[in-house]
Amino acid sequence: MTSSVHEEHEILIVGAGFAGLYQLHKLRERGHDVHVVESASGLGGVWYWNCYPGARVDTWGPMYQFSDEKLWRDWNFSELYPNWEEVRKYFHHVDEKLGLSRDITFDTRVTQATFDEGTHRWNVVAVNNTTGEVRRITARYLVLCTGFGSKPYIPDLPGLDTFQGIKHHTARWPQEGIDLSGKRLGVIGTGASGVQVIQEAAPVVDHLTVFQRTPMIALPMRQRTISDAENAADKQTYPQRMARRNGTFAGFDYDFVQQSALEVSDEERTKILEELWEIGGFVYWLGNFSDVFSNEESNRYVYDFWRDKTRMRIKNKDLWDVLAPTDPPHPFGVKRPSLEQRYYEVFNQDNVDIVTLRSNPIERVTPAGVVTADGIEHRLDVLVLATGFDAVTGGITAIDIRNAAGESFADSFKDGAHTALGTATAGFPNLLFVYGPQSPSAFCNGPTCAEAQGEWVVDFLDYLRENRITRIEPTREAEKSWQNKIDEITSSTLFDRAESWYMGANVPGKKVQMLMYPGGLPMFLHEVNESAANGYPEFVKN
Ligand code: NA7
Secondary structure, eight states: OOOEEEEEEEEEEEOOSHHHHHHHHHHHHTTOOEEEEOSSSSSOTHHHHOOSTTOBOSSOGGGSSOSOHHHHTTOOOSBSSOBHHHHHHHHHHHHHHHOOGGGEEOSEEEEEEEEETTTTEEEEEEEETTTOOEEEEEEEEEEEOOOSSSSBOOOOOTTGGGOOSEEEEGGGOOTTOOOOTTOEEEEEOOSHHHHHHHHHHTTTSSEEEEEESSOOOOEEOOOOBOOHHHHHHHGGGHHHHHHHGGGSTTSSSOOOBSSOTTSSOHHHHHHHHHHHHHHOTTHHHHTSBTTTTTOHHHHHHHHHHHHHHHHTTOSOGGGHHHHSOSSOSSSTTSSOOOEESSHHHHTTSTTEEEEETTTSOEEEEOSSEEEETTSOEEEOSEEEEOOOBSTTTHHHHTSEEEOTTOOBHHHHTTTOOOOBTTTBOTTOTTEEESSOTTSSGGGSOHHHHHHHHHHHHHHHHHHHHHTTOOOEEEOHHHHHHHHHHHHHHHHTSSGGGSOOGGGTTTSTTSOOSOOSOTTOHHHHHHHHHHHHHTTOTTEEEO
16 A cells, blocks of 8 residues: 655645746745645756757757856856756756755656635645655645646557557657667657757668658757857856846847838848848747748748758758748748757758658558558657647646536636636636746746746735735636737737647647737736736636
């Protein structure tokens, strides 16, 4: 029989990534009784789980950090875009500075939470992954910091379980790693994770088969190492660049060009695109013309420039339409681009094949490999499922959350996520999210959103304590108003023109809806700060 532990806290946080750690640190500083439960064995959230070959951050390191000077002053990333191992080391550094781990229960998954209307508290069940030990925790507030990529999505491919080789989803890669050298590797999926595995594995494997459904619009990363001297000099710019993050659409230290792509001459447009291209990274995406996500013609200019640059790197012209099609598979940037270092050159290698699944779908997986509709069996030693996540909502709905009437949170999200201010859901009192549905989340640099939305949540929890409020619940009207705002902004964009995880469209049966707040971080902060200034009118308080 497994043992059972009982604990009581004022605030229970689920998840020890950027969002959860910021909550823990700030709430503790302000004297709250707070604890974190994390299913991984270490800190970092996605940076614990995503340890597949090539996993690295698509945001430049200086801005992929907490803004607190005591944390960045003596921390150096050795590459402009750090790999997962270095990001993990960063989290250890943060832990050493702030002593966070002492208030975190690792290796433990929150499986259930039930609200008690008598006490205005959550009764939470958390289970140790290896020992099965059950922790029963009561907490006034439950703050879910489960991120947007904590529940892997694995497609229902016939025969998948029969595969006799090594098979892993990218986000469940074995911590000890896998030696891919000399192996016949198959990768299903060409999203951010697929691109990273493919370019990392191609030089070492015996043979690589890439199973591509939609071509990725991958942008040059322009990776480089950074010396300690360069880091030291660069730090002079950190305070001003960190301060800028909350004022930009996506929480970076740069923003869109404040012009339409149509307002400038052809020469000027090409010159600007060339400059953005040379800087590299997401600048070509989130630093592009201001109407790139709203005007089809502008968007097409940006796509065509990308296509022509990319084709120059692919020797086999038969692959041009496969990897960088003449017409865009969807508007540029409304599905998340990936950063790449040598992705397109991979397809110049003799030992690499690409299978285009739209014309030649996977029929089944066999013990020896993958059979496509053309009858070919692609024989494999290792099969990588780079197939993404039940993004944004999956980490939350995976927990059996119930209100006092026994209603399930997952059921309440069946017809779509609904929140007030991207922070809480009607029917589920004392439950808050950071970096969750209908907040800037995946449209924003992670550390920036964790701090910006996180600070608002911390202030809210302070306010509730000061005012001796023990129960809060957002109103349905506030949810409707938030939904209307999201719908209005989305309808002026091209985001609904792609079957992306931003729209919940990557998981069969999931409601198709904009899962993020699409107005940009400054507009989001304006909304939530106005609510705070007015005493949080979106919530009923008892
Ligand atoms: P993504 O971006 O959701 O990519 C998943 C990939 O898997 C994508 O290319 C999908 O094709 C493909 N996919 C999904 N289901 C299938 C099936 N059934 N058959 C074939 N191919 C399939 O996940 P990532 O892990 O790469 O990235 C997620 C985020 O994590 C990323 O944006 C970063 O923020 C970090 P599709 O494009 O849907 O046709």
